[in-house]
Amino acid sequence: MTNVTRTFVRGGKLNRAVDDVSLEIGAGKTLALLGPNGAGKTTLIKMIATLLEPSSGRIVVAGLDIKSNERQVRSNIGLVLGGDRGFYLRASVQENLNYFASLARVSRRRRPAVVAAVLDAVNLADRKRDAVETLSRGLRQRLHIARGLLSNPPLLLLDEPTIGLDPEAALALRDLVRSLKSGGHSILLTTHYLYEAEALADDVAVIIDGRIIARGAVTDIANAGGIGNVTVATLTHLPDTLGNSISQLAGVRNVNSEQVGGQRLVTVSWEPNRDNEPQLREVLATHAPLSVVTRPATLEEGYLALVARRRMTIG
Numbered sequence: 151m152t153n154v155t156r157t158f159v160r161g162g163k164l165n166r167a168v169d170d171v172s173l174e175i176g177a178g179k180t181l182a183l184l185g186p187n188g189a190g191k192t193t194l195i196k197m198i199a200t201l202l203e204p205s206s207g208r209i210v211v212a213g214l215d216i217k218s219n220e221r222q223v224r225s226n227i228g229l230v231l232g233g234d235r236g237f238y239l240r241a242s243v244q245e246n247l248n249y250f251a252s253l254a255r256v257s258r259r260r261r262p263a264v265v266a267a268v269l270d271a272v273n274l275a276d277r278k279r280d281a282v283e284t285l286s287r288g289l290r291q292r293l294h295i296a297r298g299l300l301s302n303p304p305l306l307l308l309d310e311p312t313i314g315l316d317p318e319a320a321l322a323l324r325d326l327v328r329s330l331k332s333g334g335h336s337i338l339l340t341t342h343y344l345y346e347a348e349a350l351a352d353d354v355a356v357i358i359d360g361r362i363i364a365r366g367a368v369t370d371i372a373n374a375g376g377i378g379n380v381t382v383a384t385l386t387h388l389p390d391t392l393g394n395s396i397s398q399l400a401g402v403r404n405v406n407s408e409q410v411g412g413q414r415l416v417t418v419s420w421e422p423n424r425d426n427e428p429q430l431r432e433v434l435a436t437h438a439p440l441s442v443v444t445r446p447a448t449l450e451e452g453y454l455a456l457v458a459r460r461r462m463t464i465g
């Protein structure tokens with residue numbers, strides 16, 4: 151998509167929900183789109199899915215401009231929006247999927263096999279005769295995913311696909327996404343579970359107030375937030391002045407401490423390419439640390455640093 155903007159009128163004022171966004175998802179790649187509530191993620195996904203029209207800009211899916219090829223583009227896209235709506239509650243799981251398969255133009259002959267396959271993929275086959283209204287929220291979420299898979303689309307748009315899923319089902323969904331990816335599907339995923347994004351995505355984009363503020367691999371996001379490596383030291387207790395002495399070391403970006411079990415975890419974020427663990431160990435030496443471990447920042451740490459930095463420059 152190129153220079154895509156979408157405005158809404160709110161309180162008599164124009165609000166840019168998506169503001170001049172240009173993004174590309176490579177064939178067979180998974181892009182995680184991250185951002186705070188209200189940042190514009192769902193709006194962006196709905197525009198790609200042709201459910202919302204861009205106010206300006208251009209979106210191309212598999213070489214086709216979505217404006218002039220709406221029907222064809224729709225059959226190239228699988229959309230999974232979370233939530234309770236979107237199904238005929240009194241009808242069974244199978245009846246719903248049969249109906250949506252016909253909308254997705256799966257031929258009558260192939261429908262039974264296709265529906266059986268997506269039910270298997272989300273592990274819902276044993277509930278196929280039950281009315282949708284009898285399914286729990288997580289099971290409905292699996293049904294949403296099944297529906298998105300019906301047309302075996304080259305591009306999957308997954309908007310918070312694991313919201314409300316139990317840990318086991320979320321794990322199964324991550325496996326499913328991985329297998330779709332290795333089957334050549336391109337995937338755009340939004341999630342507030344940063345671990346999930348880290349586990350699945352080739353690339354991450356961060357959107358705030360409708361604008362993409364960072365894009366790249368996990369390390370790029372962390373670096374944009376001003377952090378590289380993170381050192382975690384475990385101590386039996388936290389001496390008063392320790393935080394201050396650590397903050398003064400060259401390259402330290404942030405120091406946090408947390409009580410976990412009977413121990414004190416001290417987390418030190420370093421500026422990119424400036425971790426100074428030997429000196430940190432020296433400072434810690436008089437307090438007999440139980441362990442000191444340095445590792446790259448996680449996506450969660452990088453994202454939080456980036457969002458905090460952004461708020462500081464705006465606020």
Ligand SMILES: Nc1ncnc2c1ncn2[C@@H]1O[C@H](COP(=O)(O)OP(=O)(O)OP(=O)(O)O)[C@@H](O)[C@H]1O
Nearest residue numbers: 158159160167185186187188189190191192193194
């Ligand atoms: N139909 C609409 N009418 C008016 N404003 C809207 C509409 N849809 C979305 N918005 C506004 O657009 C902005 C972006 O909303 P959007 O749903 O895309 O955010 P999001 O990133 O998906 O957030 P979340 O993480 O909470 O799902 C918000 O300010 C929202 O209030």
Ligand SMILES: [Mg+2]
Nearest residue numbers: 191192193309
């Ligand atoms: Mg949303």
